[in-house]
Amino acid sequence: MDEMLLLSRILLLGLISALVVPPSLTCGPGRGIGKRRHPKKLTPLAYKQFIPNVAEKTLGASGRDEGKITRNSERFKELTPNYNSDIIFKDEENTGADRLMTQRCKDKLNALAISVMNQWPGVKLRVTEGWDEDGHHSDDSLHYEGRAVDITTSDRERSKYGMLARLAVEAGFDWVYYESKAHIHCSVKAENSVAAKSGGCFPANATVTMEGGGNKSVRDLRPGDRVLAADEEGNLVYSDFLTFIDKQESLKMLFYVIETSDPKESIRLTAAHLVFLSQSPTNATRSIKSVFASNIRPGDKVFIVDQGMMGLKVVNVERVYLEEDTGAYAPLTSHGTVVINGVLASCYAVIEEHNWAHAAFAPLRLAFKLSTILSPTDYSKPSSTSLQGEGINWYSQTLYQLGTWILDNESLHPLGMSSGSS
Numbered sequence: 001m002d003e004m005l006l007l008s009r010i011l012l013l014g015l016i017s018a019l020v021v022p023p024s025l026t027c028g029p030g031r032g033i034g035k036r037r038h039p040k041k042l043t044p045l046a047y048k049q050f051i052p053n054v055a056e057k058t059l060g061a062s063g064r065d066e067g068k069i070t071r072n073s074e075r076f077k078e079l080t081p082n083y084n085s086d087i088i089f090k091d092e093e094n095t096g097a098d099r100l101m102t103q104r105c106k107d108k109l110n111a112l113a114i115s116v117m118n119q120w121p122g123v124k125l126r127v128t129e130g131w132d133e134d135g136h137h138s139d140d141s142l143h144y145e146g147r148a149v150d151i152t153t154s155d156r157e158r159s160k161y162g163m164l165a166r167l168a169v170e171a172g173f174d175w176v177y178y179e180s181k182a183h184i185h186c187s188v189k190a191e192n193s194v195a196a197k198s199g200g201c202f203p204a205n206a207t208v209t210m211e212g213g214g215n216k217s218v219r220d221l222r223p224g225d226r227v228l229a230a231d232e233e234g235n236l237v238y239s240d241f242l243t244f245i246d247k248q249e250s251l252k253m254l255f256y257v258i259e260t261s262d263p264k265e266s267i268r269l270t271a272a273h274l275v276f277l278s279q280s281p282t283n284a285t286r287s288i289k290s291v292f293a294s295n296i297r298p299g300d301k302v303f304i305v306d307q308g309m310m311g312l313k314v315v316n317v318e319r320v321y322l323e324e325d326t327g328a329y330a331p332l333t334s335h336g337t338v339v340i341n342g343v344l345a346s347c348y349a350v351i352e353e354h355n356w357a358h359a360a361f362a363p364l365r366l367a368f369k370l371s372t373i374l375s376p377t378d379y380s381k382p383s384s385t386s387l388q389g390e391g392i393n394w395y396s397q398t399l400y401q402l403g404t405w406i407l408d409n410e411s412l413h414p415l416g417m418s419s420g421s422s
Contacts, residue, residue, distance in 0.1 A: 028041060032191050042170065044162030050177040051169050057140070059254050060322045061175040062187040068144040070133060071389045076235035078191065079131060079146045086113040088126040088154050098130035101146040103190045109149060112171035113185075116153065124154040126184055148187040150179075158182070201349075202248055203255055204327025206340050211238040213390075218329045218340070219249070223368075228305070228329075228339040234312055235290065236305065239333040240342040242368045245347065246392045248328035255325050256293040258302065260344070261318035265304050267343040268325055269293045274346035274354055276303055276337075278314045290346055296320055312344060334365060 045051065054060040069075045079100040082089075087109065088239040091099045101109070113125040129136075129150035132143040140316040142148035151168070153160050158181060165184045168176045169261075180221050204219040209228035216225070221241045229239035255268040258275065269275070271294035278301040280287035286304075299315050306313035332336055348357035 025290075031090055042163065043167045045165035045169075045176070045178045046162065047178050047181065049164075049165075050175065052175065055118065056142070056175045056187060058179070059324070062142060062147065063141045063189050065142055066145060066190055069131070069146060074306070075145075078102060080106055082109060082130075084110050084113055086110075086117060086124055088124050089130070090126065090128045093134065095133075097133055098127055098336070100131040101149065102191055103189065104191055105147055108168075108172045108186070108188060112168055112173075115167040116164065119163065120153065120160065123157075123160075123391075125180045126152045126154045126156070128152060138248075142187045147190065148173055149186065150183040150185050152183050201248070201255070201273065201328035201330045202252070202340055202345075203268050203325035204329060205325070206329070208331070209339055209342075213293060217246055217332055219327055221329075221331055227333060229333050229335045229337040230303075230339070230344055231311065231335055231337075234303075236336060236339075239335040240335070242332045242334065242365060245332050245349075246328060247330075247331040247390050249390060251328050252324055252325060252326055253328050254322055256296065257318040257319075257321050257323050258293065258296055260299065260302060260304060260343070261317065263304070265316075265342045267345065268323070268344065269340070270328065270355065273330070273349040274352065274357075276344050277301055278303065279312075285348060290352060304342050305339055305344075332361065332364070334369075336361065349352050379402075 001178070030353050049057070052060055057064045066076075069079060075118050080094065080103055081099045082101060083099065091098045109127070116123060116125045117420070119162045128142060128150050131139065131146040137143045137295055151164065153164055161181075161184055162178065165176050165178045168184060168186045173186040174189045175187045177185040200393050202218050204217065206218045207215040208218055208221065211226035212226075216227075220246075221227070225240065225241040226238040229237055231237045232271065240277055253270060253272055257266055259266045271292065274290040275292050275293055275296060275297075276288050277291050278287060278288055292298075297319060298319060300317045302317055303312045305311075328368050330347065330349065332347050336354070338347055344356050346354045346357070347360070348354060369412075
C-alpha cells in the first residue's frame with residue numbers, strides 16, 4: 001500500500017480515537033491535569049477599575065488606534081453588522097451604527113451575551129454605544145474603528161454592572177473598564193495588530209538544550225534533533241523533535257516574559273501557550289498543572305532545570321511583563337514537552353489542558369514515527385532535509401475547529417487559533 005495513503009488513514013483513525021478518549025485516560029506530565037475544574041468564582045470589578053491594569057491603547061491591552069473609519073473610507077468593509085437577537089442595541093441615532101463593529105468585537109460581544117443570560121435569566125446584554133460616526137468621543141477613541149462598545153444590562157440595574165464587567169473580561173475583551181456608573185466600556189485589539197496575533201509560540205531566538213551538549217535556537221531545529229524535555233513523571237529526558245506546530249519566521253509578536261528568582265531564568269512565550277506550574281510547596285514534580293502564559297503571576301512556581309541534580313527544580317516567578325520579539329515557533333516533540341531557556345514548557349497552546357492536547361496529537365506523533373520506519377532519512381545530509389513551510393500546521397488547525405465544537409469556552413484561550421497560535 002502507498003505509504004502516504006497508509007499514514008493518512010492512521011491519522012484519521014487516530015484523530016477520531018483521540019477525541020473520544022476520556023480525559024482521565026490521557027497522558028501527560030503529572031497527575032490530575034485532566035480532571036474537570038470547578039467553576040471559577042467570579043469577582044465583580046470595582047468602580048473605575050480596568051483589566052488588564054494598563055492603559056487601553058498599549059500593547060498589553062487593545063493597542064493603539066489606527067484612525068477613524070467612515071462610511072466612505074476603504075476600511076469601512078472591516079466593519080460587520082451584529083444582528084444577534086440576544087443583544088439589545090440602543091441605536092439612538094436610528095442609523096444602525098451601534099450594530100457595526102469588527103469581527104473580533106462581534107465575537108466577544110456574542111460570547112458575553114450568552115454569559116449575561118446565564119448569569120441573570122431573563123436579562124439581556126444592552127449596547128448603548130458601538131461604532132461612532134458622529135464625533136461623540138475623543139479623537140483617538142476606538143469607537144471610531146468599531147473596536148469598542150459601551151454596555152449595560154437590559155434591566156439597567158446598576159448593581160449588576162460590576163459583575164457585567166467581570167463577565168466581559170471572561171468573554172475575552174482585550175480591555176474592560178468600569179468607566180461610569182451608567183455603563184461598562186469594552187474594547188478589542190485591531191484585527192491585523194501584532195497583539196491580536198499572539199497565540200502559542202516561542203520567539204526565534206529561544207534556545208533548547210541538545211542531546212550531546214550545547215544549545216540551539218528553536219528556529220534552527222530540524223527532524224532528527226533530540227532536545228531536553230520531561231516525561232509524564234517529571235523526569236528529564238531527551239525527546240525527538242518532530243515538526244513545528246506553527247512557524248512564522250519574521251513576524252513581530254507580543255510575548256509574555258516570565259522571569260524567575262534564585263536562579264535568574266526567563267522564558268518568552270505568547271499568551272495562549274502552556275507553562276507548567278507546581279501545586280506543591282516542595283519540589284514534587286508530580287503536583288503539576290498546565291496554565292496559559294497570560295495567567296502566570298508573580299509568586300507562581302515554575303520548573304527549571306537543576307544542573308547540579310540533573311532534574312527539575314521548583315522556583316518562584318519574580319516578574320511577568322510584555323515585550324515584542326521576532327519570530328514565532330511552536331516545536332512539537334515526542335513527549336509533548338520542551339525545556340526552553342532552562343524552563344519547562346508544554347509544546348501545546350490554546351487549550352488549557354496539556355494532556356488533552358497531548359492525546360489529541362498522538363496520531364500526528366505516530367505518523368512521524370511510522371514515516372521514519374517506512375522511509376528512514378539520513379539527517380546528516382543537508383540535501384535530505386525538507387524545510388517546513390510557514391504557517392500553522394494543518395493538523396493543529398483541524399483540532400482547533402473540532403475543539404470549538406466539543407469543548408466549553410473556559411477550556412480555550414480567548415485569543416483562539418489566530419496567526420501564531422499552536
